Amino acid sequence: MTTLGPTGFLALSSALLGIGLFGILTRRNFVLLLISIEIATNAAILNFVYFAAFAPSAPLGISGQSIAVVLVGFAATEVAVGLAIVLALNRAKGTINVAEVTELKS
């Protein structure tokens, strides 16, 4: 039986969300953007896990862990799609030799 104070967890997850948002707003490298998004997603997963741990009753809490399991799978899928897009973009730019990075305005 572990006992813990719950306040620290929300501080941690809000800090992670803040770091992720900071990264999404300032980084321009695609891999860094992916990592920022993953850090923020992990904050949400962490939330679900500890709200499950501190839930008032077991039936209420267990679905929090279920959600966390599903979210872990979803986040990995999302990363795979992102990398597929960036690989295709990398190749398209490479083959037709476009110097500039952005063609769409703004």
Added chain:
Amino acid sequence: MDALAMAAPFAPELVLLAAALLVFLLDVLGVRHLEALGAIGTAATGTSLLLVIADLGFGPLGALRTLGASHLDAVPAPGTAPLYAFSSFGLVFQGLFLLAAFLVSLASLSRPSHERGAAVFFGLLLLATLGMLLVAIASDLIFLLLAIELTSIASYILVGYTRRDPRSLEAAMKFYIIGALSSTLSFFGASLLFGAYGTTNLYAIRASAGAVGYPVLALLGFGFLLAGLAFKTTLVPFHAWAVDVYDGAPSDVSAFLAGGTKKIGVFAFFLVFLGPVLYLRGTGGANPFAGPPFDIGPVVQVTLAVVAVLTMTVGNVLALLQREMKRMLAYSSISQAGYILIGVTIGTAPALAGATLQVLAHVLMKSGAFLVVAAVAGLGVGPLIDDWRGLGARRPALSVAFALMLLSLAGVPLTVGFVSKFVLFSAAVQAQGLFVWLAVAGLLNSALSVFYYGRVLKAIFFDPATPTPAPSGAAMGAAGPPPLGAGGIGYARAAAIGLIAVAIVALGLYPQPVLGAIQSAATHFVAGGA
């Protein structure tokens, strides 16, 4: 038999899933003709649309009805937390989603048939539509967000479908980053709501909110959800991505995004902010969000109202400044989202009906407009509005159809756009108080929008044609032999555009049947269904 009875209510969804799997299977087996795969996609979305209309209780299709009338608008037993529920309001939205998917699928039959990856195009179109249908039956936050993600992931790929074109892939990348950010914010919001109420079920959240009110955690959760959904619905200040994405995506996909996938955000707004959660049901509308520890109703409504007015105005003003057709249409799409949000803000049954009718009008007008853009690009006309000069003389039928769509977007009488705005704004006036100003803002914005639609119409019909240089192969993207039929547009695309034009006028002249169905569904939604 038991399994069959269990699966029957999901017939529209299962048709789409089966068709998607069939398309992928045929691709593996070597059947890669765009026409064959596209026919499956079109037939599946059409069949599914008929099934949904039958489920809504439309008499002549009674034989197709798979969802028992008792399942519709049934309130779940207390203590149960179902992940999905069938409401007539949700079914109406399913019909709208399927209409958009059907039109885009039909028009896409005229895509260049040498194109590789038809299976992926139609397979993902079907999966995205499946996600949209599931959004419309969700009664659980996680179910809702995962269904939105199914649509989003499929549409990221669809935006990058012309994978040799860096513009298309760059749009896909932007869409992906924004989409991933918005899903992260939404899931974070859901996690805070889970922490505040111990459940993600929308009914259960409503019950707990009635009992314990809105702790700070829950308010933050709603805030994050609002931001996440605002990205999906392209509300100001989360709108900037939409223009680049609609501009860079293949025009058929832009039609699907603007006419279809964007609307799932609208429905999610209804579910989360008016549905079982912050619902005003039973309070007589006097003090809708009242509850301990303090009253958040006015805050939510004022926030939504400000966002709605900002979205309308910013979209319209920026549309006025555009020189490219697709970017102009994208900004006008943003402003239309603002009109729809008026309905969410007011939250009465007439306002919901008006917003839903506006969604229907927008499905027709905006997917139609983007399909015309795709057709015109196939004729070798450039992306600028000025390049469209003199099109009225060259392609009268196509130009008249496009003119109808623009007039409807501007809200000119005798079109569906007028009817929807009329219902919406009169609902705002009925609601009285500050809501009247929403109607005023909407009317002013409609007047503003006449300028830029009028400019396009002037270019098409009254300006002399400029001699356009022959389009270079690179600029056209995958320039192949033009599709057969209807003067280089393709029979299927011409049929889709014609259908939309007829529907715009028909619904403008005789909206009663559709309006009646929407109003009764909206009344159910407000009165106590899901």
Added chain:
Amino acid sequence: MSLPEIAFALLAAVAVVTAIAALLVRELVHTILWVAVFFVDLAAIYFLLEAPFLGVLQLGVYAGAVTILLLFGVMVTRKRIFSREAATGIGPVAVALALLTVVFVGTGLGELPQGEVTIRAYDPSTLSVNLFGPNGAWLLLLGLIMLAAVSGAIFLVREGRE
């Protein structure tokens, strides 16, 4: 402070430091290393929260698969697209926004039960009953998402003849 509290404080500090370091270091490969540490650290927090199944999942999916995917992405796209240089003009705004988020969410702190709470442990069989039973639709949806993602990703990266 009790032993679990000290452990949590350490793990949380490591999580924050590694997350910041991952976004600030100059070399992308180092970024991946920091992220790997971050994911492993979160797995440790899950074990501390008596969610061993999630801890293992975090190790396998995040620390394993996602890290490898990211490393792969760095290797293939290196210096081809996207500027390496990190900062853009809106740095201070982003920091302010991030801090604001932390403060906002932090205000929710006062609502939680204060003091020590016994952590509710679920054994993996309860979890699986919940995951495949009443909440099975979530997994079904995840499967559909993966179907869309896999077919789309293969299409995008396939070297096809046009």
